[in-house]
Amino acid sequence: MAGDCGKWVVMVTAQTPMNMSVIKYWGKRDETLILPVNDSISITLDPDHLCTTTTVAVSPTFDRDRMWLNGKEISLSGGRYQNCLREIRSRATDVEDDENGIKIAEKDWEKLHLHIASYNNFPTAAGLASSAAGFACLVFALAKLMNLKEDRSKLSTIARQGSGSACRSLHGGFVKWIMGKDEDGKDSLAVQLADEEHWDDLVIIIAVVSSRQKETSSSTGMRETVETSLLLKHRAKEVVPKRIPQMEEAIKNRDFASFAQLTCAESNQFHAVCLDTSPPIFYMNDTSRRIISIVENWNRYEGTPQVAYTFDAGPNAVLFARNRKTAILLLQRLLFYFPPDSFFGLNSYIVGDKSILKDAGIEGIKDVEGLPPPPEMKDSIPSQKYMGDVSYFICTRPGRGPVLLSDKTQALLNPQTGLPK
């Protein structure tokens, strides 16, 4: 170790995306290593709209490992953090920071402590699982700081031990988490199927659904499903292994009809095995079901899928529109059924890529009120409006994998003290 009298701080800042599964991960075969009962496939979301930024720092002045999440210090004593930190430290190598004249030898990493600050660019209240982006960012940033030689897929096996789905956030675009066979989990990792440019027609709209229910955590939920559902094993052994190559093919060919059929069926089957759990787990509510009806009715009316839906461990809908034109029609439908509260207005109701709103010709509440009922709306859905049932919508798209942020102003820790700014 060398440097300015041991007062130096070395920092790395990274940004890592969220991902949304289209072939679902539900059920572990190993709780500690976090090994799943089936492969899964996800789409990485544009980090401009949904991401985690993490700064990791090392300094001989730090007396213990510490972490701040969204500005608040949290404990690192949990097994998941400890597993990730241990796995990364064991792979650390020599670091030479020529700029500041600092050298850290491989053996020093065991003695040095870390400061970690992490921040999500979306409200926690959204109920959007942030642990995937969070653990992926932690692992990616630390791997850079400690000069790990492992590639992203290898790093994904470490992130996986923090939060299963985190492994998929190590890549951009379209990602497969291969369940693997090894008992030690070394082959349970994420690979990129295609990058985010491959299918850039896709538009993603997330409906953040208001909920008064306290939800079962996904860890608890999947454990209870594994223990009690008589359908889960059949799903994992017979259904998913057939769907994985079908989904890979659909993505490869940008075949939206197959993609939509598989994505919706997967979401529904995941919630079906939750319901087959004892006691049953409900993540979707009446608003979620209403959104499904709107999409299913529209798809049936058009004769070919326009939009696919998927729901994770909560009531929020993630909708995939086949292209920008469809996304405009989708947003009009969503605003027709779920208009914004006129007091708060449109600006905070549609976030992310607001340009879709503009292309839809909607600039204010008046334009929403003027939206005609969708033509597919017959007696099947009453023309009722559900103001207040959706908190807001996020417009986004497939996005890139983790990146380093070299702009030092974006660091979350003070470069002198190593404490949160």
Added chain:
Amino acid sequence: MAGDCGKWVVMVTAQTPMNMSVIKYWGKRDETLILPVNDSISITLDPDHLCTTTTVAVSPTFDRDRMWLNGKEISLSGGRYQNCLREIRSRATDVEDDENGIKIAEKDWEKLHLHIASYNNFPTAAGLASSAAGFACLVFALAKLMNLKEDRSKLSTIARQGSGSACRSLHGGFVKWIMGKDEDGKDSLAVQLADEEHWDDLVIIIAVVSSRQKETSSSTGMRETVETSLLLKHRAKEVVPKRIPQMEEAIKNRDFASFAQLTCAESNQFHAVCLDTSPPIFYMNDTSRRIISIVENWNRYEGTPQVAYTFDAGPNAVLFARNRKTAILLLQRLLFYFPPDSFFGLNSYIVGDKSILKDAGIEGIKDVEGLPPPPEMKDSIPSQKYMGDVSYFICTRPGRGPVLLSDKTQALLNPQTGLPK
């Protein structure tokens, strides 16, 4: 044919109960004969609270078969009615009505026409499937009129062709519908496992849940599940065959804990395969889920099941309390969360066996307002009230099978004209 110059009318009136399945029937292997993909088990409900009354009449003056349901004439041209009428006519035998000096020979039945009037003693708006009791009553009454020699289980094979679950309404108490193996459906029939006296501790409370959704008919729903669900086959082949003997054993031993565990798991798995259908079928809504939470929380708090729930093709909850004492505690909980609208009052809010209400010490709205929160209610369920989410409750019990009503004043057809009274 002999009698008073061909002006006679011969009539029979019968009353037949509804039944509620605890091992679910969902999916046909033969759409025309109505042959199921698995066995099912039901409990017959007390006809004092839920039943169909049917009068069937024959007269040489009738020029065609006609039917009135709840006072309104309906068409008999549907395949299901035609199948039942054909099957019954083919088994008709000689009838001698000594009282009126009328003789009808076996061969005459092919030429004679029928009048049928049917009436449900519960509102159609309840969304409680009335076709089971209806077809069972039609078949039972006609079998008597036409002097069929078949026993009730044989008659159940005819009722089955009107509506699958109707076959189970031919018996009282606890009933199994054996799926059978024959292609012609002759061995797909209902048998009684135990009569209604066997386990008369059980109290049944039905929550009629308000719903704005238009529901998928069960015929359409089960066809779509058979065609698209990848989980249904596994359920029918692997899961239900194991649960049937377990449920028979639980009923035989009046083992409420096993009965409750199986009943709830079956209800949830049935709704799981509905959700696994494409497009997904939702019968339960947020109110249904709230009732499940109330029951699950209470059962967990007590450490042993107090109440079981089951939901058919709609949002209504059917709750089984282990005994009268538990039923009182259940009703108090239900009224705590779902109080009646004070304008309409209690009298029309709790129907059926109102004595449970009295034993619960609840005589008016004031008593409902004074109900304390259940002790198991911690932070898990907010102490919110959901007035208006339940339309009303029906208190009932296991009941008897079909009976003939010899009191002629109860006939629904005029004995002279054979037309509705």
